[in-house]
Amino acid sequence: MSRWEPDASGRLRQAAMELFVERGYEQTTVAEIAQRAGLTARTFFRHFADKREVLFASSAVLLDRLAEAVEDAPASASTMTAVLAALDAAAAVLGGQHETARQRYSIISANAELRERELIKLASLSAAIADGLRRRGVADPEASLAAEAGIAVLRVAFEHWLSGPADQDLARIVRQSFDQLKTLTATI
Amino acid sequence: MSRWEPDASGRLRQAAMELFVERGYEQTTVAEIAQRAGLTARTFFRHFADKREVLFASSAVLLDRLAEAVEDAPASASTMTAVLAALDAAAAVLGGQHETARQRYSIISANAELRERELIKLASLSAAIADGLRRRGVADPEASLAAEAGIAVLRVAFEHWLSGPADQDLARIVRQSFDQLKTLTATI
DNA sequence: TAGGACATGTCACGTGATGACATGGTCTGC
DNA sequence: GCAGACCATGTCATCACGTGACATGTCCTA
Structure with missing residues (x-):
């Protein structure tokens, strides 16, 4: 078994969409998105240049x-x-x-x-x-x-x-x- | 004599343009713009919704x-x-x-x-x-x-x-x- | 099997942006 | 001519975004 779950980027996109729908874009922090995807905020920014970009991949x-x-x-x-x-x-x-x-x-x-x-x-x-x-x-x-x-x-x-x-x-x-x-x- | 120099907004725009030309947009902080205009960063945000907006007044x-x-x-x-x-x-x-x-x-x-x-x-x-x-x-x-x-x-x-x-x-x-x-x- | 590549974590920090409250001039009504 | 409202600004605290530096553990390959 590998050290990390696969498809971090996809999980982040998925988690972001869910949270944006649930409570809106501004009311969602990057930390929350990362947490739902089982990652840290720092990792989010390694996959996406900024918070917006997760919607435009x-x-x-x-x-x-x-x-x-x-x-x-x-x-x-x-x-x-x-x-x-x-x-x-x-x-x-x-x-x-x-x-x-x-x-x-x-x-x-x-x-x-x-x-x-x-x-x-x-x-x-x-x-x-x-x-x-x-x-x-x-x-x-x-x-x-x-x-x-x-x-x-x-x-x-x-x-x-x-x-x-x-x-x-x-x-x-x-x-x-x-x-x-x-x-x-x-x-x- | 009034308590404040007149035209705070104009001074901020002027200071911002100068600094953006001198050292670039990203290398300029809002605090620096405000300081050059003789104001505080908090006041900058009372005149402009964000740092970008000072260029689009x-x-x-x-x-x-x-x-x-x-x-x-x-x-x-x-x-x-x-x-x-x-x-x-x-x-x-x-x-x-x-x-x-x-x-x-x-x-x-x-x-x-x-x-x-x-x-x-x-x-x-x-x-x-x-x-x-x-x-x-x-x-x-x-x-x-x-x-x-x-x-x-x-x-x-x-x-x-x-x-x-x-x-x-x-x-x-x-x-x-x-x-x-x-x-x-x-x-x- | 040693070592490098790689994805992620951890920590620290600067900047942008905002809310709450204080301050002190100016203006207005009486 | 003064009390009090008004208003632009200051001060302070705080949060989220974004980034650099370094650590860690797994996989791949020579």
């Missing part, structure tokens, strides 16, 4: 998927088509667990620190898309703009999806949002 | 201007035209002090906490625009989307403006960015 995967999708888009695709491919990839990752996503979203919405962290994660997604576009030869104000607009579409679509029934298709809502943006910018 | 003004601009846009104006009016108002507020803006931007860029705070301030601008649009009768996914896209345009334009010469007109760059977004979304 999965965002690295999402970033990779977006980057891949932009890279894999055909060379002939327009800038915005490549962005749409990235959004489809995001929808595939996010669109699976409606209830979990809702719960997580409600924890984040209730706390300013967490909303800030959420925004910077979204910004890093945008940066990854912009990066991919630049590698495709798209020049810079245009690459950033396309990426930012894409993330704006994703955000709005995601929130709309969350507020609706569980069986809706996120990718479809993303596509509708994009079309709406197209219409909006064209009507001036 | 002016954003409330910006928010008001945006809200006004949306409200004052003619009833006949399209959704995106109202958003553009708000962006013009933002450009008028931000476009005046190129060098100051650059210095502030470099402090913020160098620190993750500050970038997070910047993003949530931008998100609150977006929320204010969306609010104004809803009051004009624009329904909700559309209002959010138009506001988010508008702020994306503002962000990209602002950064582009900062990276260029001081005498460029921010409002013009904003307009160009918007046109570029229009082109991007149309080309799919």
